[in-house]
Amino acid sequence: MSSAEVAVQIFRKLESEDFRILNIIEVAMAKWEFVPVEQIHKYAKVPLERVVYALDKLDKLNLIYRTRGAYTGYTLNYAGYDCLAINALVKAEIIVSFGQILGVGKEADVYDALSPSGERIAIKFHRLGRISFRQTRRKRGYIREHSSWLFQSHLAAEREFQAMKLVYEAGVSVPQPLSQNRHVIAMGMIEGGELSRYRDIGETSEVLQEILCNVKKAYIKANIIHADLSEYNIILQPDGHILIIDWPQAVKTDHKNAMELLERDLKNVLVFFSRKFSLELTVTEACRYVIGEAKKLPL
Numbered sequence: 001m002s003s004a005e006v007a008v009q010i011f012r013k014l015e016s017e018d019f020r021i022l023n024i025i026e027v028a029m030a031k032w033e034f035v036p037v038e039q040i041h042k043y044a045k046v047p048l049e050r051v052v053y054a055l056d057k058l059d060k061l062n063l064i065y066r067t068r069g070a071y072t073g074y075t076l077n078y079a080g081y082d083c084l085a086i087n088a089l090v091k092a093e094i095i096v097s098f099g100q101i102l103g104v105g106k107e108a109d110v111y112d113a114l115s116p117s118g119e120r121i122a123i124k125f126h127r128l129g130r131i132s133f134r135q136t137r138r139k140r141g142y143i144r145e146h147s148s149w150l151f152q153s154h155l156a157a158e159r160e161f162q163a164m165k166l167v168y169e170a171g172v173s174v175p176q177p178l179s180q181n182r183h184v185i186a187m188g189m190i191e192g193g194e195l196s197r198y199r200d201i202g203e204t205s206e207v208l209q210e211i212l213c214n215v216k217k218a219y220i221k222a223n224i225i226h227a228d229l230s231e232y233n234i235i236l237q238p239d240g241h242i243l244i245i246d247w248p249q250a251v252k253t254d255h256k257n258a259m260e261l262l263e264r265d266l267k268n269v270l271v272f273f274s275r276k277f278s279l280e281l282t283v284t285e286a287c288r289y290v291i292g293e294a295k296k297l298p299l
């Protein structure tokens with residue numbers, strides 16, 4: 001079971017005091033790898049028994065992880081961090097309930113959820129630097145990086161949400177960005193599948209033109225380069241149109257490696273079309289079109 005599945009299932013069992021304790025641990029993790037019980041107690045401002053009771057409950061639910069070394073301390077698990085983000089999205093009236101898991105990737109879990117008005121939306125949980133505690137304990141010198149997974153995945157969600165907002169406003173075909181909290185993004189639900197999965201995509205050259213037209217809009221109107229573009233992050237919808245997803249790596253066009261990253265994006269797409277559909281276009285031709293040096297594609 002992924003940590004998002006754990007979080008979604010037990011989220012309803014948590015009370016406001018549990019969230020408060022999770023939140024205290026989260027904040028203190030900037031300073032401690034394992035937050036001492038005394039510290040949690042200090043900030044909780046409730047009797048110690050209540051703190052210990054909540055910590056036991058959260059530990060049993062696998063939302064936090066306990067260590068007993070020189071002192072007893074706690075740190076968040078991904079599921080605990082997920083619960084904090086879900087709680088914030090529920091409070092902000094972005095979501096009311098969860099449905100199915102849509103995909104478990106290397107760097108994200110994507111879930112189906114319902115908005116208060118009954119619309120289906122997608123919730124993406126970023127997962128960076130996933131490492132098990134057993135590994136962590138064996139590694140030396142890890143303390144400085146102790147909660148880097150938390151900061152890295154938070155940063156990835158912020159970057160992705162910012163990029164999606166900019167390209168969405170520029171009219172690029174992306175899921176509608178709705179909200180972001182911690183390492184989680186809420187966005188419009190999309191239908192279809194990754195381009196990589198299809199043998200027959202209809203009018204091949206039209207699909208490629210549509211992709212490049214969107215890359216161009218992102219570049220010219222939003223000054224953004226995807227920087228992780230491939231057939232795995234392009235969705236072919238049932239109506240035959242495409243969508244570009246997965247934007248946490250996006251960079252601005254004034255980034256020092258902008259051209260290299262744009263060319264790599266284009267190369268990934270062009271190699272795919274050449275290999276699978278024998279449709280040939282050079283990176284130079286595609287690049288000239290995207291950056292506005294050529295009005296049309298020689299397709």
Ligand SMILES: Nc1ncnc2c1ncn2[C@@H]1O[C@H](COP(=O)(O)OP(=O)(O)O)[C@@H](O)[C@H]1O
Pocket residue numbers: 102103104105106107108109110122124175187188189190191194232233245246247
């Ligand atoms: N808005 C969405 N609606 C429905 N499914 C989605 C949505 N966003 C992503 N997915 C599904 O989740 C998968 C992983 O999402 P993606 O953003 O590419 O993350 P990553 O590749 O980093 O794990 C996608 O390939 C797609 O199948």
Ligand SMILES: [Mg+2]
Pocket residue numbers: 105232233245246
């Ligand atoms: Mg992806």
